[in-house]
Amino acid sequence: MNSSELHLINARLPLLDENGLYELKASDGSWTSIALQQQGTIPCADPFLPMDEWFSKPFNAGSDCALDLQGRVLIPGMVDAHMHLDKAYSLAKVGNRSGTLHEAITNYRAAVQSFTKEELKNRIRKAALRALSFGTTALRSHLDFPVKAGRETAFRAVHAALEVKEELQGVLQMQFFPMCPYDKLTKEEMEMIEEALKLGMDGVGGAPHLSMTPEEDMDLIFALAAKYGKPIDLHADESDDPTIQTIAYIAEKTIEYGYQGRVTVGHLCSLSAIDQARAGQLIERMADARLGAVTLPAVNLYLQGRGDQGLIRRGTTRVKELLNAGIALAAASDNIQDPFHPFGKGDLLQIALITGYAAHLGSPADQLALLRMVTETPASILGLGAYGIFAGASADFVVLDARSAHELLTEQPSGRAVYRGGRWVYASAQTETWGSNVLDRLASLIQG
Secondary structure: OOOOEEEEEEEEEOOOEEEEEEEEEEEOOEEEEEEEOOOOOOOOOOOOEEHHHHHHOOOOOOOOOEEEOOOOEEEEOEEEEEEOOOOOOOOOOOOOOOOOHHHHHHHHHHHHHHOOHHHHHHHHHHHHHHHHHHOEEEEEEEEOOOHHHOHHHHHHHHHHHHHHHHHOOOOOEEEEEEEEOOOOOOHHHHHHHHHHHHHOOOOEEEOHHHOOOHHHHHHHHHHHHHHHOOOEEEEEOOOOOOOOOOHHHHHHHHHHOOOOOOEEEEEOHHHHOOOHHHHHHHHHHHHHOOOEEEEOHHHHHHHOOOOOOOOOOOOOOOHHHHHHOOOOEEEOOEOOOEOOEOOOOOOHHHHHHHHHHHHOOOOHHHHHHHHHOOOHHHHHHOOOOOOOOOOOOEOOEEEEOOOOHHHHHHHOOOOEEEEEOOEEEEEEOOOOOOOOHHHHHHHHOOOO
8 A cells, every 4th residue: 555545444433424433545635435334343454553553653654554543533624714823822912901802902903013924924833733733624814904004014914824824735724814904994905905815815804893884894895805706704793782783784795796605704792692583584694695604602702791790691603593594604713822812722622612512502413513513514614625524525634532523522632643635744642641550450440
């Protein structure tokens, strides 16, 4: 078997079948065969190497082409549909004493001119590689684009992002969306956004709900995206104020431009603050416009409800209602260790677990839905072709030290192996050592 071929046995595929064990084959970075093992577990024998042994010495030439996963879970590479890589790990330089969204925006804006391109590159690279190590093989990041701070400052993040994207080409699929400034964009500002798109930005972003002129700004965003044939991804209604509502106009413009399936909206916090009847109407409009949506539970749990006392609102969107309406809803990381959110690490399994807590998703069916919210659904939002585990799809996947979707969420396994672009790119072993023979013996008696 040559190094471009891969043969796996005894794999669990919870997104396909929670009960069976599977044999998988790939060649030149694509799946060629996915087959249920009718006889159950295949005894490990040459040429198959047990995954336990591979984890102890990964990436040895010739030892990583035929592997016995020993019942481990295999899922397609996770997809993070909403990140802020340029802001990640900036907390040491930009604080937020109140913990509010307003202070985060104000403090970051005041500090943005001090960030060098190399500093931005380092933060983007660090956050991207951390995400990859957890099993994310594709992501979309919004980029701060502060045109009012001057041209040179505005384009630093753009150039930094494009350079890191080139560094990680073939290892991590990355999309970048500059966030359009708001409040009556000038002709010069629009020209700068156009230049960013010509340089290689993948779409148009923004946060029109923060604007004094949101509809005017959205008119410009849609016209610009349509001119260059780029998708749109907007921060929408990130507020617990029920009067903040831009989603109806976004849906209207989406249909007007024939952009169904090409517009994504993130946050949607105020959707949870309005009355049930109005929320149902807006969700129906979203479905009609085929909007993709992203919930950011970790950050919204942290930022929203800051004015509440006693019973504090969760701040997350109406996850169950959106799912029940058939809207493509992903869960994503958002900010990582910056003034908007001091925690996080870019691990989508952690985000799926937080989503489960925030949205009361805990049944076996819910747990599979959570797993799809960090794999299949965001892949469709990003427009990834040939994604998944089927013959002809790209063999981009992660193997984890777990035996079910439930274990993935509850145990948050550290043992992971990431395969991307026809090769293994990362491995972390999960090891356990007890401090005495007695404890070791007792642990060995535990079943299930």
